[in-house]
Structure formats: C-alpha cells, structure tokens
Amino acid sequence: MSAEPAVAERADAAAMAVEGPGAGRRRARRDLVGLAVLIAAVVVFPLVAEGQVVFVGVFAGMFALAALGLSLLMGLAGQISLGQAGFLAIGAYTSAVLTTRYEVNSLLAAVVAVAVAVAAAFAVGIPILRLRGHYLALATLGFGIIVAVVANQWEFLGGQSGIFGIGDVAFNGRTYDEPGEQFYLLWATVIVALVLARNLARGRVGRALGAVHDSEVAAETLGIDTFRLRLQVFVLSAALAGIAGTGYAHVVGVVNAQSASFQLSVELLLMAVVGGLGSVWGAILGAVFVEGLGEALTTFIPRVIPGASGEYQLIGFGLLLTLSVIFLPGGFVQAGRRLSGLGGRRSAGATVPGPGPASSGGAVAVREQGAAVEPLLPREGRPPPGTVVLRVTGLERHFGGVRAVDGVDLEVRTGEIVALIGPNGAGKTTLFNVVSGVLPPTAGTVEVGGRPVSSAARPPRPHTVAAAGAARTFQNLQIFTSMTVAGNVAVGRHLRSRGGIVAGALAFPARREERAIDAEARRLAGLLGLDDVVDTRAADLPFGRQRLVEVARALAAEPDRLLLDEPMAGLAAAERADLAHLLRRRRAGGMAILRGEHDMEAGMARADRGGVLDDGHRIALGPPSAIADDPAVIAAYLGTDDDTALPPPRTASGTTADGTTAGGATAAGATAAGPAPGGAPAGGTTAGGATAAGEADRRGDGGGRA
Amino acid sequence: MIDLLQLVVAGLSTGAAYGLVGVGFVAIHSVTGIINLAQGEFAMVAGFVAIALLGAGFPLAAAAVAAVVTVAVLAGVIERVAVAPAAGSSAVVYIMLTLGVSTTLKATALLVAGPQPRALPAFTPGVLDLGGVQVRPQDLWILVATVIAAAALYVFLERTTTGRAFRACAEQPVAARLVGISPSRMSTLSWVLAGIVGAVAGVVSSPVFQTDWNIGLFLGLKGFVAASMGGLASIPAAILGGLLLGVVERLVAGYISSGLQDAVAFFLLIILLVARPSGVFGRTGAVARV
Structure with missing residues (x-):
C-alpha cells in the first residue's frame, strides 16, 4: 500500500527479486566472491588481532545476527522494529536460566532460546502486525520496553541485578573459553545465517515480500497472504535475535534488563540502516562498522572531553543514523554498488529500450x-x-x-x-x-x-x-x-x-x-x-x-x-x-x-x-x-428529453454527451467505432493516459497519508 | 478515599505533562505526517537549559522563558537541517531520522551534563492541604502551565491568520498550497510549536520528574500514547489522553506495583493501537484502504 517514495529507502532490496538470467548469474558470482572474502577474513582475523580487538569482533558477529533479521524485516517487508533488543533479551534470558539453573548444555539451551523467541514473536506479531508505519514502530518499541520492565521486576529473572555467572559455551564435553574460539563459533553461525537469508531474499518469498512492499493490494489479489508473510519474516527476524541473545549470555556472562534496552534496539537498527536495508551483506558490514566505531569512540571521547562519562558512543550513533538516512539512504551496499558501477536502478533505467x-x-x-x-x-x-x-x-x-x-x-x-x-x-x-x-x-x-x-x-x-x-x-x-x-x-x-x-x-x-x-x-x-x-x-x-x-x-x-x-x-x-x-x-x-x-x-x-x-x-x-x-x-x-440542463450532445464526435468524461470516452469511442482511423489512436492514448495518471496521483497522495 | 484522591491529583499533574508533550506530536503529525521521536528530547533539553541558566544566576522565570525560546529555535533548526532535506520520504525513513536526532540530543546532554539527574527547584515551596489531600504546588504549576499553553495554542490556531493557514495545511494540504500557503514554512512552524510545548512540559515538570539525559524517551513515548488516544489529530484529545494515562499510571503504581508503572503506558498503547487505531476520543470512520 505504500506509495512510491517508500521505494527509495529500500536500497536495492528489490533488485534481489528476479531479474534477467544474466543479472542473476552476475549477482550470484559476486555473492560467492563476497562469501569467500568473508570466510577468509573470519579465519585470519583472530590469528592476527589482539585479544581486545577479537572481543570487539565477537560482539560484531553477535549483533550482526540480530541486525540481519532486522534488515530482512525492514528491507524486504518494509516494516520497522524498534524492539529487536527485546527478542535478543528473551533469547539471552532463556539461555542464562537454562545453563545456570538447570545445567542444560549450551547447544540445547540455544535451541530452546530460539524457540522461546519465536513463540514470543508469534504472540506479539499476531496482534501488532496489523498496524502500519509509525504505529507499528511504536508498538514494537512498547514491546521492547515491556520486556525490560518485566526483566527488572520479575524475581525469577534475578530482578535488577539479572542473572550472572553464565559460563562459556560448552557442549560435547568441550568448553569454548578463548575469545578466538568464541569468534569462530559466532561467525560460523553468521555465515550460515547469511547464506540462508540471501537465498530466501532471492527466491519466491523475497519476491512476494517485495511485491507486498510495492503494492499490497496487488500482491493480495495475486494470492499472497500478506499478513502471514509479514508474520513469517517478523518471526524469522526474532529467531535471529534469539540466537544473538544466546551468544550475548555466554559472551557477557551477565544478563540483565540492559540487554532489552532501547539503546541496543537503536544500535541494531543503526547497523541495518548503515549497511543497507534489505541487503544481507549490509547487515554484516553495518554490525562490524558500528561495533568498531563504538569501540573507537569509547577510547577517543574521554581524551577529548576530560571528565565525560556514560555511554560515549551514543553521540556517534545518533549522528551516524541521521546523516546516513539523509545522505546514504541505501547504506554501504548502495554506495559500494555506485562506486563499482555495478548497476543501481539508475543504470537499469538508462538502458530502457524505448520503443513507442x-x-x-x-x-x-x-x-x-x-x-x-x-x-x-x-x-x-x-x-x-x-x-x-x-x-x-x-x-x-x-x-x-x-x-x-x-x-x-x-x-x-x-x-x-x-x-x-x-x-x-x-x-x-x-x-x-x-x-x-x-x-x-x-x-x-x-x-x-x-x-x-x-x-x-x-x-x-x-x-x-x-x-x-x-x-x-x-x-x-x-x-x-x-x-x-x-x-x-x-x-x-x-x-x-x-x-x-x-x-x-x-x-x-x-x-x-x-x-x-x-x-x-x-x-x-x-x-x-x-x-x-x-x-x-x-x-x-x-x-x-x-x-x-x-x-x-x-x-x-x-x-x-x-x-x-x-x-x-x-x-x-x-x-x-x-x-x-x-x-x-x-x-x-x-x-x-x-x-x-x-x-x-x-x-x-x-x-x-x-x-x-x-x-x-x-x-x-x-x-x-x-x-x-x-x-x-x-x-x-x-440523457432524456427532460434533462435540458445538460449540455447538448457533441455531435462532432457523435458518441457521448457526458461532459465530464468527454476526453477519454470520446477518443476511445472514436478508436473503437472506425477501423483504426489515422490520428485517432494517438489522441485516445493521450487523453486516456492523462486521466488515469491523474487518478493515480491522487491515489498516491491518499496512500502516503494513510 | 484520601489515598485515591491523592493518587488522582498526582496523576493529573504528571498526565498534564504527558498531554503537553502529546500536543507536540499532534502539531507535527497533523501538518507533516511525521512522528517526531525527538519530541521527548525537547523537554529534556529545556530542563537542562533552565537548570544551567538558573545555576548561572538568572532568576527562575527568566531561565524558564529562555529555555523555552532556546528549544523553539532548536526545533526549527532541526526541521530545516535534518528533516526538510528528506522531504517526501516514507514514514519509516522519518522514524529513523528523528530517532537519529533524538539519540544525538540525548548523547549531547549526556556528554555535557553527565549521567546524574538534576532538577529545577519547585517554583513555590511547601505543601497545600486541600481537605486532607496533600497537593504539591508544583502539581498545580504543571496543570496551570498546561492549560495556558494549550489555550494559547488554541487562540493562535483559531484567531490568527498564520494559525488558520496552519490548520488549512493540516486539513487540506493541496488546497492550502493552491491559495499560497507554503507547506515547508508550515512544517517549520509545526516543529517550532512542538518545541515550545515540549519545552514548557520539560521545564514545569523538572522539579517533579527530575531531568536526566534519558528522560526524553519516557516523556516522549508517554506523550505519544496520549496523542494516540486522539488519533494523533486533536489537541484537546491529546491532553485528555495524557491526563487519563497519568491517573491510570499512578493508580497502578499505588495499588499494584510501582515497578510496573512504566509498562502501563505501553500496554495501553499496544491495546489501543490494535483495538482502536483512530483513538479513544477519535472518530471511527470507515476508511477504505484502496
């Protein structure tokens, strides 16, 4: 239902939909190269980086999972969520409770954590996904805050101090306690999630989501159950956040209401936006960049402003979000495409063979x-x-x-x-x-x-x-x-x-x-x-x-x-x-x-x-x-003889007396009546086109405000 | 009974502050269709500016007025610098944009003022006893300020040419444009108005809520809940909605658990949005979605 402007912010999500076989193959090859580079970087990184830096990489991988979900949700389904951290917290708390209280091994705990996040997403999504635009955004934000409040208030979850003493990831009798090991575990998960998400975006489901985003009415009349589809992506996005939450519990070792904070939701949103919405690569790039930036700011700001305290990185995040929305709406991915000249939609438009x-x-x-x-x-x-x-x-x-x-x-x-x-x-x-x-x-x-x-x-x-x-x-x-x-x-x-x-x-x-x-x-x-x-x-x-x-x-x-x-x-x-x-x-x-x-x-x-x-x-x-x-x-x-108030029939065109529809109707009538007289078709096309285009404009206005 | 009245009075005053913030949402949304997630930060910034000026030796009244003016200018500048360049974007883009503005304002306050909360002193000290109900004079200040601000806004919108142009732009943007009203000027004006009401809320409520860098999130969201009760379209409904929310919150805090107080607004919000998107006080019309 969203009107044209909505398309602009969506990076090249749409370009993921089916295109020519040539374009598809080129893109597949590019993805393979990207994947090879990513795998190489992941393998090498912990070997060359210092312990502290590897730790930043661990966080980046963890948040990349949650950002990937958000990127699919926002880029493909066109839906914003300001409560992604809520699902992350649900995953984190579930893992924490199971491993500390019931001695469940990390792997099983992770599976249950994702299941709980998925269940929560169904419970929340079914009522609120009927909402659109900013109402949906604020409802998801409300969800995140409710999770934080519940976490703070519920003694079972440790109240304000949360749950601590969560051990390192351990399964099959082995404990993964080195930052390097954690890094490999997390990033292996990221790579699997990335490949699955990329395939999804390119296939039938991604195409249907793109259609829903462009014109919900048309998508529905072609048999796409838009609500169900949106719910599926919402749940998928929550599941990815749940996996990230499991990682969070093990890496941080403490889970409290901070994990559901609005700040974290904003940070995840920033990763998805900066990287490029709807692009699986964007979410990964965004997560790495934002985590790196946060770390740099935390080191840098106290040197510039002595005595400053608190969450320094926040100012960088705020500015970055504002600036990237204004200047780089498609994120890094779009910028990269533009630089490498690998066709955005502009070049696609330029190659239109324009036969009349x-x-x-x-x-x-x-x-x-x-x-x-x-x-x-x-x-x-x-x-x-x-x-x-x-x-x-x-x-x-x-x-x-x-x-x-x-x-x-x-x-x-x-x-x-x-x-x-x-x-x-x-x-x-x-x-x-x-x-x-x-x-x-x-x-x-x-x-x-x-x-x-x-x-x-x-x-x-x-x-x-x-x-x-x-x-x-x-x-x-x-x-x-x-x-x-x-x-x-x-x-x-x-x-x-x-x-x-x-x-x-x-x-x-x-x-x-x-x-x-x-x-x-x-x-x-x-x-x-x-x-x-x-x-x-x-x-x-x-x-x-x-x-x-x-x-x-x-x-x-x-x-x-x-x-x-x-x-x-x-x-x-x-x-x-x-x-x-x-x-x-x-x-x-x-x-x-x-x-x-x-x-x-x-x-x-x-x-x-x-x-x-x-x-x-x-x-x-x-x-x-x-x-x-x-x-x-x-x-x-x-009209009948009584309708003398109407303008007289226009005998020149001979088909209609209806003043309001004269333009389109007359020309169309002329075309149909005679066996295609020269000149009339052009008139018909113009008049009909202009009228209908005008109506489309009005609809667009209404749709934008709705 | 006295307890109940006590809670209701306290609820009305906090609710009035929510209502004022809510009026800011209505002002911007009705003209531009934007939900300004930085609305609560206007109140936060105004609180800090007033506290700083008071600390610098200005009288309270002067500090309060200067804070409101500062935030009005700030709001106008934000509209010009950050919002206007993205004209024509979708709701989702504006949400991200105003979220960025909100985060920047928050972080700036954190860097400048530090993480600890501060507060303006109560405008008049002491406690009033109205038939056994203890009333803080500041509660009355908040209510009075809300009434004055809302009345001033009402007079502006109903009685002045600019105000009428503003309403015209909200109701019939195309027609307003045809008669020579500039939508971009009205957009700036809507932000300035939102800045003013937000700032008033921030200054008068500072002695009660205290001002800290993160207060804008809660004030803003509760203001949004208040505004939603009128379908984001009506100033009186936003204030009524705020009062209602304030009272319900206090009752929950008083009779159930003070920890749940902050969740009330969001439960209400979700229920409200799902059940009656046009607002409790809004009219329910059949809106075709084609």
Missing part, C-alpha cells in the same frame, strides 16, 4: 495474425463451458451515505466475456473491488465457483478470492514499481508455485521451480508484446505497457475468472486490437472474463454479454444489440 507503444503493438499484431481464435491456455480440470463461475447476488457497497453499488446481480460463465459498462462514477471499480475481495460488501454475496467468498458477515481477504481462482487488474495501475517486467509477472505465479521459507532458504529444493517461474513469466510477457522490455523496471515503461504488464501478471495466475478493470484505457489502437484478440483466445481456452469499460461501444464491441451500471444500479443486462437499444441505457448515457 504503437511500434511494439505492431510486433504483437504480426505474431498473432493468422492465429484466428486458437484457444490459449486451456487448463485441465476447468469447469465445462457455460458453467457459472462467478455469481454476484444483491451486492451493495455504501461509503457513508453514498451507495456506490446498490443491489447488483450478475453471473459470469466460463467461455464468455462480459462487459460491465457504465459512465465514470457508476460504481464499476467499486464492484470490482468488492468482487475481488479488496473491499467488504455492505450487503449481498459474491460466489466464486459456487463457493461464497465474500459477504457482509464474512469479510473477504483478497488472497482467498485469488486462491479460489480469480485474478484482476486495476484501473489505477498497481505495478510493482521496484521490479522488472519479468519480476512483476513472476509474482503472478505465486499461487502456482510452492517454495516456502525453508525451501527458499536452502535454495536447492526451490531452484527448479524458480527457473520454471522465470521461463513462464518471460513467455507470458512475450505474449503481450513485452519481450523487448522483460528485464526493464516496470515503472520505467509507458503507461499503456504497464497496463499490459498487469494483464500478463493476472494471466500468470492461470485464473478461471479474469477481472479486468478498464483494460483498454491508455492503450494504443494496435494494442487494443491485440489485447482484444488475446482475450478472445483466452475465452476459447475456457476462461470467464469480466471487463469494466466506461465507453459503451468499445466495451460492447468485443463482449458476448453486457451489463450496464448507472449510479450503483444494474440497469440492463443482455447481448450487446439489446443493450444498445435499451431505453434505460440510452437515458443514462445520452
């Missing part, structure tokens, strides 16, 4: 010609033609006193295209939103495949509607702005793929599936004439082609019902013809298609049946020929 919509449309036309109406994507197990697969009964949706949809009945069958026609403001988009589960109905029901998915008593979740086999596009485009065209379409495959957190983290089980998703995404993009731009960032495309990306994305879900909200708006004439042809092929393949159009003739020209909405009511339903002659429809569109 018309020319590419032409290319598709050539390919599709002669194909007649050959069925496309007939799917096994689809209901036989003529089966009602979408039924809307007595549907109402009110906004305050406005009845945007007021008692609509509608059925859509397999193998037919139903056009839903109505002037702007007739309630088409509201109807689409209710049918796709984005808005709950005020009254009435929506049945998909004979199963009720949405009613006032059972408010829907869009992802369940999607799972029932309905995909949609949006009138106000909901493109995943940070992803490539292929990435966008790949998100559409979410429901048709299975790789979860575990498979994604281990990479190999999900590898074949990932390749198949990528191939299918490219094929679908090609079908819509987008093959020249598959590896371009979708947000850099012209408006009309973004609309085609949405159609490809919806088709990728292989729905039995396709809901297209004004699919033709902003398309050039050739693109319209191609899209219409493609839809007819889909229909022949057994798909049921519901299309919203505000232009009567354009909508009717390609439909089997039409329904006309006016002021929230369905005023007509039937074959196109009957609709055109229906007196109620004529009255709604052209």
Whole structure:
C-alpha cells in the first residue's frame, strides 16, 4: 500500500527479486566472491588481532545476527522494529536460566532460546502486525520496553541485578573459553545465517515480500497472504535475535534488563540502516562498522572531553543514523554498488529500450495474425463451458451515505466475456473491488465457483478470492514499481508455485521451480508484446505497457475468472486490437472474463454479454444489440428529453454527451467505432493516459497519508 | 478515599505533562505526517537549559522563558537541517531520522551534563492541604502551565491568520498550497510549536520528574500514547489522553506495583493501537484502504 517514495529507502532490496538470467548469474558470482572474502577474513582475523580487538569482533558477529533479521524485516517487508533488543533479551534470558539453573548444555539451551523467541514473536506479531508505519514502530518499541520492565521486576529473572555467572559455551564435553574460539563459533553461525537469508531474499518469498512492499493490494489479489508473510519474516527476524541473545549470555556472562534496552534496539537498527536495508551483506558490514566505531569512540571521547562519562558512543550513533538516512539512504551496499558501477536502478533505467507503444503493438499484431481464435491456455480440470463461475447476488457497497453499488446481480460463465459498462462514477471499480475481495460488501454475496467468498458477515481477504481462482487488474495501475517486467509477472505465479521459507532458504529444493517461474513469466510477457522490455523496471515503461504488464501478471495466475478493470484505457489502437484478440483466445481456452469499460461501444464491441451500471444500479443486462437499444441505457448515457440542463450532445464526435468524461470516452469511442482511423489512436492514448495518471496521483497522495 | 484522591491529583499533574508533550506530536503529525521521536528530547533539553541558566544566576522565570525560546529555535533548526532535506520520504525513513536526532540530543546532554539527574527547584515551596489531600504546588504549576499553553495554542490556531493557514495545511494540504500557503514554512512552524510545548512540559515538570539525559524517551513515548488516544489529530484529545494515562499510571503504581508503572503506558498503547487505531476520543470512520 505504500506509495512510491517508500521505494527509495529500500536500497536495492528489490533488485534481489528476479531479474534477467544474466543479472542473476552476475549477482550470484559476486555473492560467492563476497562469501569467500568473508570466510577468509573470519579465519585470519583472530590469528592476527589482539585479544581486545577479537572481543570487539565477537560482539560484531553477535549483533550482526540480530541486525540481519532486522534488515530482512525492514528491507524486504518494509516494516520497522524498534524492539529487536527485546527478542535478543528473551533469547539471552532463556539461555542464562537454562545453563545456570538447570545445567542444560549450551547447544540445547540455544535451541530452546530460539524457540522461546519465536513463540514470543508469534504472540506479539499476531496482534501488532496489523498496524502500519509509525504505529507499528511504536508498538514494537512498547514491546521492547515491556520486556525490560518485566526483566527488572520479575524475581525469577534475578530482578535488577539479572542473572550472572553464565559460563562459556560448552557442549560435547568441550568448553569454548578463548575469545578466538568464541569468534569462530559466532561467525560460523553468521555465515550460515547469511547464506540462508540471501537465498530466501532471492527466491519466491523475497519476491512476494517485495511485491507486498510495492503494492499490497496487488500482491493480495495475486494470492499472497500478506499478513502471514509479514508474520513469517517478523518471526524469522526474532529467531535471529534469539540466537544473538544466546551468544550475548555466554559472551557477557551477565544478563540483565540492559540487554532489552532501547539503546541496543537503536544500535541494531543503526547497523541495518548503515549497511543497507534489505541487503544481507549490509547487515554484516553495518554490525562490524558500528561495533568498531563504538569501540573507537569509547577510547577517543574521554581524551577529548576530560571528565565525560556514560555511554560515549551514543553521540556517534545518533549522528551516524541521521546523516546516513539523509545522505546514504541505501547504506554501504548502495554506495559500494555506485562506486563499482555495478548497476543501481539508475543504470537499469538508462538502458530502457524505448520503443513507442504503437511500434511494439505492431510486433504483437504480426505474431498473432493468422492465429484466428486458437484457444490459449486451456487448463485441465476447468469447469465445462457455460458453467457459472462467478455469481454476484444483491451486492451493495455504501461509503457513508453514498451507495456506490446498490443491489447488483450478475453471473459470469466460463467461455464468455462480459462487459460491465457504465459512465465514470457508476460504481464499476467499486464492484470490482468488492468482487475481488479488496473491499467488504455492505450487503449481498459474491460466489466464486459456487463457493461464497465474500459477504457482509464474512469479510473477504483478497488472497482467498485469488486462491479460489480469480485474478484482476486495476484501473489505477498497481505495478510493482521496484521490479522488472519479468519480476512483476513472476509474482503472478505465486499461487502456482510452492517454495516456502525453508525451501527458499536452502535454495536447492526451490531452484527448479524458480527457473520454471522465470521461463513462464518471460513467455507470458512475450505474449503481450513485452519481450523487448522483460528485464526493464516496470515503472520505467509507458503507461499503456504497464497496463499490459498487469494483464500478463493476472494471466500468470492461470485464473478461471479474469477481472479486468478498464483494460483498454491508455492503450494504443494496435494494442487494443491485440489485447482484444488475446482475450478472445483466452475465452476459447475456457476462461470467464469480466471487463469494466466506461465507453459503451468499445466495451460492447468485443463482449458476448453486457451489463450496464448507472449510479450503483444494474440497469440492463443482455447481448450487446439489446443493450444498445435499451431505453434505460440510452437515458443514462445520452440523457432524456427532460434533462435540458445538460449540455447538448457533441455531435462532432457523435458518441457521448457526458461532459465530464468527454476526453477519454470520446477518443476511445472514436478508436473503437472506425477501423483504426489515422490520428485517432494517438489522441485516445493521450487523453486516456492523462486521466488515469491523474487518478493515480491522487491515489498516491491518499496512500502516503494513510 | 484520601489515598485515591491523592493518587488522582498526582496523576493529573504528571498526565498534564504527558498531554503537553502529546500536543507536540499532534502539531507535527497533523501538518507533516511525521512522528517526531525527538519530541521527548525537547523537554529534556529545556530542563537542562533552565537548570544551567538558573545555576548561572538568572532568576527562575527568566531561565524558564529562555529555555523555552532556546528549544523553539532548536526545533526549527532541526526541521530545516535534518528533516526538510528528506522531504517526501516514507514514514519509516522519518522514524529513523528523528530517532537519529533524538539519540544525538540525548548523547549531547549526556556528554555535557553527565549521567546524574538534576532538577529545577519547585517554583513555590511547601505543601497545600486541600481537605486532607496533600497537593504539591508544583502539581498545580504543571496543570496551570498546561492549560495556558494549550489555550494559547488554541487562540493562535483559531484567531490568527498564520494559525488558520496552519490548520488549512493540516486539513487540506493541496488546497492550502493552491491559495499560497507554503507547506515547508508550515512544517517549520509545526516543529517550532512542538518545541515550545515540549519545552514548557520539560521545564514545569523538572522539579517533579527530575531531568536526566534519558528522560526524553519516557516523556516522549508517554506523550505519544496520549496523542494516540486522539488519533494523533486533536489537541484537546491529546491532553485528555495524557491526563487519563497519568491517573491510570499512578493508580497502578499505588495499588499494584510501582515497578510496573512504566509498562502501563505501553500496554495501553499496544491495546489501543490494535483495538482502536483512530483513538479513544477519535472518530471511527470507515476508511477504505484502496
């Protein structure tokens, strides 16, 4: 749901989503080199550094784990947590209690510590992850403080003095008491966590998270259970903090409420931010840098300000956080990429091959010609033609006193295209939103495949509607702005793929599936004439082609019902013809298609049946020929003789008298009426595009404040 | 009964301070959409400035006024230097940014004033006895200062042209811009106003809470809880919310455990945010999320 600006702070998290095979391989090679360097550094460091410095390295590794979790949470899921230290403390206290009181060995204690942190994350996450933005931030902060207060007050946890006398890590009869040994143990854990997190971010789960971050509504309508996904990442992040907590207990030897302090949460946040949010490497770099800086400041400040006491490093942290947010929002990782010229999104944007919509449309036309109406994507197990697969009964949706949809009945069958026609403001988009589960109905029901998915008593979740086999596009485009065209379409495959957190983290089980998703995404993009731009960032495309990306994305879900909200708006004439042809092929393949159009003739020209909405009511339903002659429809569109207050019909364009929609509707009408007259397509594209872009802007404003 | 009244009176005075800090959140959030995590630090800095000036021989009243002016200027400078350059960022970015500002202010105070808490002397010494309820005069000072500050802000917003422009910017930013109101000037003004109310809270509450480098965290968060009760949109609701929070806190401290006092606000916050995001005193409207 977050608007465009949110993208900027996310470093190149999005770039982790699927890109061209070349880019993916380059990145994989770079990661391997990075890993080799890191392993070498970890092996050598304790051999050459002094004891005290090794100790700083131990702390860096410990906090790197917690920062890694935070970086995934903030960078991929776009959620801030100011209570990460709370989970670290839970892990630390659990380890401390088990090893000091029950003589459990360190390894088992660590496992239990992580389990307790995970349980706490579920308990906290389920209520608070419904919140967004700053409310979520403050709720997590509240959680951290509650942990600290409980730790201080609960005698079982040692009260204010905490638990002390925690021994060094010991298991299998061996005690790891040297700083060097502790260093190796911790950093081995860090490296394993890093590799798993990196795989996760690159796979299906990472892609879905990126989609949620860019447009939550679109992600939901493609079947992504956004809440569940966010909860999973929140829990994963807490688990990593729990491991860090175990390390903390053994390394520090004392656990008290300090381990849950707000200061520590801020420090972890700083590590993730400075390194580069969403980048697994960033969290590691950030942790090393911040720990090093803290150590340097603690040595340096007393020399400059004699008599100073307290937590010296804090001032450096505060300034660093402020400055890096202003000057280096992508952190070290982004800075490094910029320096090495290894493509940020700017260079990706610069390489856009910029063919006009018309020319590419032409290319598709050539390919599709002669194909007649050959069925496309007939799917096994689809209901036989003529089966009602979408039924809307007595549907109402009110906004305050406005009845945007007021008692609509509608059925859509397999193998037919139903056009839903109505002037702007007739309630088409509201109807689409209710049918796709984005808005709950005020009254009435929506049945998909004979199963009720949405009613006032059972408010829907869009992802369940999607799972029932309905995909949609949006009138106000909901493109995943940070992803490539292929990435966008790949998100559409979410429901048709299975790789979860575990498979994604281990990479190999999900590898074949990932390749198949990528191939299918490219094929679908090609079908819509987008093959020249598959590896371009979708947000850099012209408006009309973004609309085609949405159609490809919806088709990728292989729905039995396709809901297209004004699919033709902003398309050039050739693109319209191609899209219409493609839809007819889909229909022949057994798909049921519901299309919203505000232009009567354009909508009717390609439909089997039409329904006309006016002021929230369905005023007509039937074959196109009957609709055109229906007196109620004529009255709604052209006005009756009584409506003398309206401006007279504009006979020059001859299609509409509706002053408010004249721009888009007239031009579109002209395009559809004549067999593509020269000059008209350009006008149509401009007018439609401008109108819809204006609406998108308004939505962006509202979204930003929401 | 006397015990109860005693707790309520003490709760009202601390609650008034929370409410004032909360008003600062409302001022900035309603115009800019930003949650300023450094709001509590305004109170902390004002407390330290007043203590330092008093120590330098200024009369209490002059020290208090100078502290408020200093923090107002500081708040304006912070808006210009740190917040304005990041214009158009998301909520998460602003949270990190103001968190950085907050940490910097805290650390500066720690380096300059040291870790030990200090306090202004009570404005008037002694204890008042109102029908058996012992009332510290400072509690009354806090309540009076809150009422005066809130009333002054109300008059400013309702009766002056600049104040109306400010409200216009909060309610209809686009329309306000069209009639020539500069959003960036209003943003600066909102920070200055937040600085003033925060500073007043910091100065009048210093004799009760004491001032230390870390007090801003608690004052700020409790102020946020107070402001949230009005959905971060209403000044009177923020003050009411503060009073309510102050009283509940004191009752918990008095009847259950003083150690749990600080957790009350955050339990309330989480419950409140989850159950009624539009605030206890806010209106509940169906807000479409599309």
